[in-house]
Amino acid sequence: MVITEIIEKKKQGLELSKEEINFFIDGYCKDIVKDYQASSLLMAICLKGMNERETFDLTEAMLNSGDIVSLKNIPGIKVDKHSTGGVGDKTSLALLPLVCSDKVKVAKMSGRGLGHTGGTIDKLESIPNFKVNLSLEEFEKQVNDISIAIIAQTGNLVPADKKLYALRDVTATVDNLSLIASSIMSKKLASNADTILLDVKFGSGAFMKTLPDARKLASLMVKIGTHFNKNTIAVITDMDQPLGTHIGNRLELIESLETLQGRGSKDFHELIIKLGGIILYQAKEVTSFEEGEKIIQERINNGYGLKKLFEMVSYQHGDVSFLEKLMKEGIDKTKYIIEIKAPRDGYVVTIDALKIGEASLLSGAGRKTKEDTIDFDAGIILNKKINDYCKKGDTLLTIFTNVDEHEDACALALDAYRIEDKPIKTKPLIYEVVSNEG
Numbered sequence: 001m002v003i004t005e006i007i008e009k010k011k012q013g014l015e016l017s018k019e020e021i022n023f024f025i026d027g028y029c030k031d032i033v034k035d036y037q038a039s040s041l042l043m044a045i046c047l048k049g050m051n052e053r054e055t056f057d058l059t060e061a062m063l064n065s066g067d068i069v070s071l072k073n074i075p076g077i078k079v080d081k082h083s084t085g086g087v088g089d090k091t092s093l094a095l096l097p098l099v100c101s102d103k104v105k106v107a108k109m110s111g112r113g114l115g116h117t118g119g120t121i122d123k124l125e126s127i128p129n130f131k132v133n134l135s136l137e138e139f140e141k142q143v144n145d146i147s148i149a150i151i152a153q154t155g156n157l158v159p160a161d162k163k164l165y166a167l168r169d170v171t172a173t174v175d176n177l178s179l180i181a182s183s184i185m186s187k188k189l190a191s192n193a194d195t196i197l198l199d200v201k202f203g204s205g206a207f208m209k210t211l212p213d214a215r216k217l218a219s220l221m222v223k224i225g226t227h228f229n230k231n232t233i234a235v236i237t238d239m240d241q242p243l244g245t246h247i248g249n250r251l252e253l254i255e256s257l258e259t260l261q262g263r264g265s266k267d268f269h270e271l272i273i274k275l276g277g278i279i280l281y282q283a284k285e286v287t288s289f290e291e292g293e294k295i296i297q298e299r300i301n302n303g304y305g306l307k308k309l310f311e312m313v314s315y316q317h318g319d320v321s322f323l324e325k326l327m328k329e330g331i332d333k334t335k336y337i338i339e340i341k342a343p344r345d346g347y348v349v350t351i352d353a354l355k356i357g358e359a360s361l362l363s364g365a366g367r368k369t370k371e372d373t374i375d376f377d378a379g380i381i382l383n384k385k386i387n388d389y390c391k392k393g394d395t396l397l398t399i400f401t402n403v404d405e406h407e408d409a410c411a412l413a414l415d416a417y418r419i420e421d422k423p424i425k426t427k428p429l430i431y432e433v434v435s436n437e438g
């Protein structure tokens with residue numbers, strides 16, 4: 001097979017065979033297909049698209065480029081969730097301790113954050129001594145003992161995606177549905193849980209900016225998961241404003257702890273309840289989402305989720321007394337604590353999540369490149385959310401930073417807010433649930 005013929009075929013908008021897709025992925029991993037050829041084919045895919053069959057084959061070729069995690073030594077239904085990324089998205093921290101049990105196991109490998117979105121592993125690493133690198137034996141033992149472990153990705157999972165994603169990033173070929181869906185789903189399939197819940201965010205702070213695009217991505221990913229015999233459901237959720245009130249690693253840990261005690265912000269609490277209900281349904285613990293939601297609420301009320309989070313932290317050598325301190329006293333004081341004030345009276349009608357995410361990044365809470373270090377205490381608390389009323393001079397948000405030059409962060413954060421005379425019609429947090437059951 002010759003790569004130029006494959007590129008030519010896609011350039012003409014023709015369907016690629018499974019063998020041709022395998023040849024491309026395999027050849028690219030082995031450096032037989034060069035970057036310039038791969039980027040040419042990626043651009044042709046962006047312009048001409050791929051059908052479902054090609055997308056399934058692309059996902060499979062990427063999945064088979066590396067290791068597939070074996071969870072065979074862990075009895076029970078292994079559940080997994082994935083969010084397409086948002087600002088203030090600390091869902092895994094609060095949700096997973098609430099869904100795990102003797103029968104429902106969380107054996108999760110997570111990633112670090114890059115750019116304006118955070119990563120679960122960074123948030124866990126903000127707990128002193130927390131170990132994110134466990135051996136496979138330790139990982140299995142922990143899940144079998146306490147039903148939950150969240151660790152950094154080990155092994156060589158989907159190397160094709162690592163290489164391809166880096167190339168897509170610098171060749172304007174990220175935004176194609178087949179490429180995005182195969183990239184995300186190959187990694188989920190390599191993690192090998194029995195059920196997958198996908199939280200597809202849309203809005204200013206998300207990858208997908210519009211509802212129709214989010215719907216298309218959700219539907220394609222559910223089809224891929226189902227094709228590979230995984231129980232896959234997607235929810236489409238709002239990311240027009242940041243999720244909850246806290247953004248930044250330890251700040252998000254605090255909000256998760258609050259939520260596990262029933263004191264979290266309304267939108268974050270609602271999301272946890274809904275997603276938890278769906279995961280328990282997928283794991284066949286219950287026969288309806290609503291029944292699952294009731295169990296999750298009970299587990300918040302009786303402290304089950306909080307206890308599970310503490311157990312996990314303790315098993316992974318994290319300093320549990322640090323969590324207790326966070327719950328009582330909050331984060332250590334940063335050098336600067338800046339309150340951004342409302343310029344006028346009125347209702348908050350917009351909080352641009354992307355701008356808040358970037359302000360948080362500038363405050364030191366995130367990394368611009370993979371090599372950057374994170375300031376775990378830095379971040380933002382939103383004192384006002386959409387449709388809250390404020391008077392001129394009220395605090396809209398508070399920035400916690402150790403960075404001396406923080407003017408840009410403050411300007412961006414203020415610019416994220418729009419205040420008007422009247423409140424807006426409230427939007428739902430969850431727009432749709434997409435499953436192959438319809």
Ligand code: URA
Nearest residue numbers: 179180181183184207
């Ligand atoms: N996230 C991924 O993992 N891959 C994409 O292509 C886009 C978002």
